[in-house]
Amino acid sequence: MSKTAKPCEQCNQMVEIRYRIQWDESRQWYQVCPDCWQKLSENNPLYRYGGTWKAKKRRNAKLTINNEQ
Ligand SMILES: [Zn+2]
DSSP: OOTTOEEOTTTOOEESEEEEEEOSTTOOOEEEOHHHHHHHHTTOTTOEEEEEEEOOOOOOOOOOOOOOO
């Protein structure tokens, strides 16, 4: 439903949060959904965490300027 979701590279589920991990001997980085992340990281000596990708939600990108005097 969300335009910002991206597919998990493991199960192709559309997700808004993906984890960037290495989990096999190819040492490739994969972006996977939280479900796959859990499965792939469990008891996996090759597992490496490389960050979290989140869909950017449009917030009010207000620049907060405090005019303190
Ligand atoms: Zn997945």
